[in-house]
Amino acid sequence: MKPNLKKITQYRLFLPILCLVLVLLINIIKTPTFFQLSIRGGVLYGYIIDVINRASELVILAVGMTLVVAASGGTDISVGSVMAVAAAVSCFCLSGGQVSVTSYAMPWVVGLIAALVVATLCGAWNGFLVANMKIQPMVATLILFTAGRGIAQLVTKGQITYIRVDSYKYLGNFIPHVPLPTSIFVAILVVILTNMMLKKTSLGLYIQAVGINKDASRLVGIRSKRIIFFVYAFCGFLAGIAGMIASSRIYSADANNIGLNMELDAILAVALGGNDLAGGKFNITGSVIGAYTIQALTTTLYAMGVTADQVPVYKAIVVVIIVTLQSEEFKKWFAKMMQKNAERKLAKTAVGA
Amino acid sequence: MKTLKQKKAFNETSFLLKITITLFVVMYIIGMIVFREKGFAHFQTFLNLFISNASLIVIAAGLTIVMLTGGIDISVGSCVAMYCMMLANMMERQNMPATPAVIIVLLTGVLFGFVQGFLVSYLKIQPFIVTLAGMFFARGMTAIISVDMISIMNKQFLGWAQNKLFLPFGGYVNRKGIMIKPFIYPTVIIALVTLVIIFIMLKYTKFGRKIYAIGGSEQSSLLMGLNVRKTRLLAYVLDGFLVGIGGVLFCLNTCSGFVEQARGYEMEAIAAAVIGGTLLTGGVGNVFGSLFGVLIKGTIETFITFQGTLSSWWTKITIAALLAFFIILQSLLGSMKFTKKKSSC
């Protein structure tokens, strides 16, 4: 029995799956109808669907953040702001500069591409600062964190721009005749395509190598700078997608609120996923599970009467607990305590004998 | 026996500081010219920089201290909001007199700084992650204390807040022929006195010099026998205390507590410190530079206000642009330093 238990706990996805199960249990206790599904108007409804739906942006951000953490040991705190920028660019293009429109000024695809290009450029800017100028990631991404929403505001000229066109709402809601929310498909697609990119090229290997040992990676011929630049640009790109989804949900660009606080959620998802925030080996599946766990946790907290503004307290505590458990110093102290305990027990038995 | 003589080498501290001060002076002069009509040149405009930013001055000083050790604290904005809410809550909902409320806030600041400092210094967790968690914790706590806005009516507190101190000089006569005297609030005096104390501490006490030392090289400091962990912890504790003071000053300005207060404040403080010449890598910087960083931010804000039509977001963008400029400048200077060594005769 014992060796099996050890094997299970060492399985890489143990921590994230455990957390998810715990949170789902709490959810079920609070809301017995949690897993209930019903069909209304050709569309699936239920608490669980809601959780998975709302988690989509976070899942997408978490994928990008995982790679950033893995390759550079740093975090990108501008993702929320970049979402806002993407949303603003999209709405600006599609509204042709108006505050509220009922038909597209340009084809939807143009808005999409513009948003993604700008978002990727934001990521590239971050990548440039970190890879080429060798600035610490947190500080480098601080700039867009500060300026991003301002830029988004400027693009929409300080107003919330509304796109009251039905097809715009498809992305964040439902495509006609499809029973599941679109964002779920987008999230899954992002995860699958990213996985393919990482596994069908040597990028997955390179990112890990660079994160684990930059010097050795360089000597074996890996261009570390390019890899680091790439992950930040890619993270920006994904933030763009998330921004499009968020914008579609509210069929507008609200520069102040889109993506608000999502940076901590993304980092938390990566940490919950069993990834080491200092970089190196990574596990996207873990981060994805982490993202859904956080969304489920948020739902639980809401069910307990905690408001949206108050939820961050609990998230902060969870983050601190996880990084403490991950820290080398704590592990050392813990090992010493266990050893002392064992020695004490041994002494006791010796005395007793 | 030959002697080694060295020319006075390029000192980047004073270089960066000079750029900052020059920038401020230039901007202010431009303001005086462009907004001549609107009274930019009045002394009061200059004093308003201090009045609006008294809190930021103190907080930027706290942030400078932490950055000198090579760390950072992005929880300051949320903490300010939390402290304002605490003050409002204690005075209005718990009917506490102003003084004990203020003391409790200051003690909370110390405690908060201690916890963050412990995680950074003894558990060696990245300061960014610790203070990011702190930021969300504090902001959430603010909402837990109260989701609604609380206005402060406490007479004593309002008395402190609204106590205009008129200055005997620098006044002007307005169109109606009345002499308008310039004024400041006690918050300004508290801010400046705190700044001077911190400056003296950093320059003239062992503790202050240890802060510079551990930011310059942690390993060397250890080998020279300095207690690095304790010094770093105390730096965060001091920062927490200063954020407490800053929170009180901020509250004296707004006389209310609400959830969205001081959002983005940490960025302004960090920008002020960086623009003021504090290196992100630690070991270099001083609080007077940060003061000028704050004044520059204040000047930009004043421009925007006087201009009237630009959205206030322009302030944030300009600050971010300046921040980017200075960060890149610091990075370039850093790489230059190593290529210019080797100078003996």
Next chain:
Amino acid sequence: MQDDIMLSMHGITMTFPGVKALEDVDFTLNKGEIHALMGENGAGKSTLIKVLTGVYQMDSGEIHLEGVDHPIQNKSPEQAQEIGISTVYQEVNLCPNLSVAENIYIGREPKKHGFIDWKKMNAMASDLLKKLSIDVDVTVPVGHYSIALQQMVAIARAIDMRCKVLILDEPTSSLDEGEVAKLFNLMKGLKEHGVGIIFVTHFLEQVYEVCDRITVLRNGRLVGTFTTEELPRYQLVAKMMGKDFDDLASIKSLRTHKPSEDTVIDAEELGHRGTIKPFDLKVRKGEVIGLAGLLGSGRSELARCIYGADKPDEGDLKVKGKEFSSSHPIDSIHSGMAYLPEDRKKEGIIGDLSVKDNIIIALQAKKGTFHLLSKKDQEKFADEYIDLLQIKTRDRDTPVKSLSGGNQQKVIIGRWLLTQPDFIILDEPTRGIDVGTKTEIQKLVLQLADKGTSVMFISSEIDEMLRTCDHMAVLRDGTKVAELNESQLDQKTIMATIAGGSK
């Protein structure tokens, strides 16, 4: 304690898990003497110093210091400093952002009315340095000054703290000739004041220039303490390398091919500032060239310069007849080079990755991002080399960091062999490997050479190189000083060339 003895260490033993770093070592330092502490890799010099300065606590032994009645046991660098033992490390441990004066006085600044008295501190620092014939602006951040000056400042700090014993750990590695001369003058001055100086170094010339006595350690044991005058260079080198082994069977008879006349590597005046002076070197196809010299003589640096790990500042390099300049190691790999680094932990293994990933990674980089090796191929290659090199691992997916040092080394060798290079540099490939495998690797080197691959072989064990090399380059003190062709390859000649000098 005798009158002229400053420090005596007796019976020092220090064990780490699995390794006896020091065994029953004695060391005595006289007053007013400059005493060299020498030894190759793993000799135990740095462990001895760390025991003395309180970084480590020794297992057994006694240390006595002049002026202290009882045996001393330093529990921390701070303590050691307090009783008068100061160390100046190779990576000068000063705070570059603080001024010269501050670095000297940090932690013990002079005060006035409770506040630091800057004026007094600066004056004191200036005076102190003037006494050492150094006239500099003490208010400038010390990081602006050259390493040489920083070292002087570090020494000044030690002196001001009234040290009795001054330990200089590889102080001259980053200094040019003029700076070294100044340092020696300073040391001689200290000598006259009765300070005992322990000079840890591997620069032979400098030892003979300035040291009174020499202590040699090898494999954690004391070889002996000698007066410089009485110990000829050749003997010193012999003692350091422990060359009293008997003749070993020559496996060279297994060679089937002779090196061809084609040149694979042609370096002209190639150099890298600060690590290796410009050198010329030609390597033929199918040749095994050894680099001989003491630790620190520049062997690894020369190899790194050719590979491009350290981009050369000057000179030209031709690879297989074509002009070559590398902007990134990937260029070197594409041109057919391979490099097994000396420090496998820092630059070799990618610890958390599996054995398989570590083996295929260089080949993957060579093939490019979009040409991923198929899982099948990856597994095939990994298994091939696990088998060939007898790598002991649970399976190919085990993280490489959990393997023993020797097996890790084999993984990296396998990594490079997989790329089928034309020219492979092996820097200490047999370090930490059991004897049986050492021989396997040496045989492997010969096989490679027979197949036409050129090998650059760096080893601290001359016998290994003797058994495999066609040709040898000898380095000393950061410069290539000689080349030995096949007829000259015997122990005596090699060691004499390494030692150099008139003795």
